[in-house]
Amino acid sequence: KENLEILINFVAVAIDNSHLMHERLERQAVEREMTIARQIQETILPSDVEPIAGVEIGAVYYPAREVGGDFYDVVKTGESQFFVVLGDVSSKGVPAALIMSASSGIIKSVLDASPGISVGDLAGKLNELLARDIIKSREMFVTLFFCKFDLENHLLTYCNAGHLPGLFWNSSTQSVETLFEGGPIVGQFPGIRFKMGQRDILPGDRLFL
Numbered sequence: 001k002e003n004l005e006i007l008i009n010f011v012a013v014a015i016d017n018s019h020l021m022h023e024r025l026e027r028q029a030v031e032r033e034m035t036i037a038r039q040i041q042e043t044i045l046p047s048d049v050e051p052i053a054g055v056e057i058g059a060v061y062y063p064a065r066e067v068g069g070d071f072y073d074v075v076k077t078g079e080s081q082f083f084v085v086l087g088d089v090s091s092k093g094v095p096a097a098l099i100m101s102a103s104s105g106i107i108k109s110v111l112d113a114s115p116g117i118s119v120g121d122l123a124g125k126l127n128e129l130l131a132r133d134i135i136k137s138r139e140m141f142v143t144l145f146f147c148k149f150d151l152e153n154h155l156l157t158y159c160n161a162g163h164l165p166g167l168f169w170n171s172s173t174q175s176v177e178t179l180f181e182g183g184p185i186v187g188q189f190p191g192i193r194f195k196m197g198q199r200d201i202l203p204g205d206r207l208f209l
Contacts, residue, residue, distance in 0.1 A: 069096030077115035171204030
């Protein structure tokens with residue numbers, strides 16, 4: 001009986017140690033994944049926003065406990081035109097970071113090839129490529145807010161693809177307008193045509209995303 005009790009206690013300790021080791025390995029795997037995701041994200045997010053004459057641009061990013069899917073960019077496409085894009089991938093960790101990286105790369109490639117593209121067409125091209133070739137049938141998606149500033153013609157065009165709407169401060173009326181126009185999430189529904197909204201812009205107007 002005494003030997004049996006010793007054996008049972010030994011087995012119990014071994015099982016506890018096994019569980020602890022398993023939990024430790026799982027925790028280390030998660031920590032490694034989050035480190036990789038953070039490195040991908042830091043590579044994609046702009047370290048500094050290129051100054052644009054006549055415009056003040058401020059950007060700040062504070063990650064929550066998990067990272068991987070948030071991104072933004074400011075892309076100048078002409079002397080008086082630039083795009084601002086802000087997005088979030090539905091998942092977290094490395095999968096979200098990879099989708100974020102692909103989305104950012106597609107957006108920059110499209111703008112480099114077609115700097116005069118509309119925000120609606122940009123959303124549509126990204127949606128097609130993600131849905132058909134990258135996300136495919138996986139249960140992931142991206143929400144995005146695209147906007148294009150045309151300083152020469154004093155015009156802002158935008159497309160809200162399933163994201164939180166932008167807030168536009170109209171300095172002439174001293175009021176806030178909510179920018180809803182656009183379409184659904186990106187990466188799940190190929191063939192979608194995205195709508196666009198537009199606003200005249202004047203000195204003192206502001207956009208918050």
